[in-house]
Amino acid sequence: MTRRHAAPMPDSIRKFMGNVAAHPARSVVCPWCRAGVQQPCVIPSSGKTGRIHQQRMDAWAQLTACCTTCQVTPGVPCHLDGRVLKDGAVHAARHAEAEVTAA
Ligand SMILES: [Zn+2]
Ligand SMILES: [Zn+2]
Secondary structure, three states: OOOOOOOOOOHHHHHHHOOHHHOHHHHOOOOOOOOOOOOOOEEOOOOEEOOOOHHHHHHHHHHHOOEOOOOEOOOOOOEEOOEEOHHHOOOHHHHHHHHHHHO
8 A cells, every 4th residue: 555645736736835925825714723704824833923824714715605526505514424524625626616706
């Protein structure tokens, strides 16, 4: 068995990562570190500001975009086989959709 990392992110998302300060995901509260609207994410262990948390990206995508993978409308959690994805995660396609919406 070969060990593999998670699927690589689409280039469009990676591009956003390089410009965190302006990321539209800042328009939602971070469910992970509780950073407020337009506030940077904070690393709880050090109190320093860091990259936008994945959970915030997921929350933002869920709030603003439809998911083309599981066919849900904005605000509705992603699901798979009738179950909501763990920890508020969303399908990769939804991140792409959210970017299109934000652009
Ligand atoms: Zn955060
Ligand atoms: Zn989905």
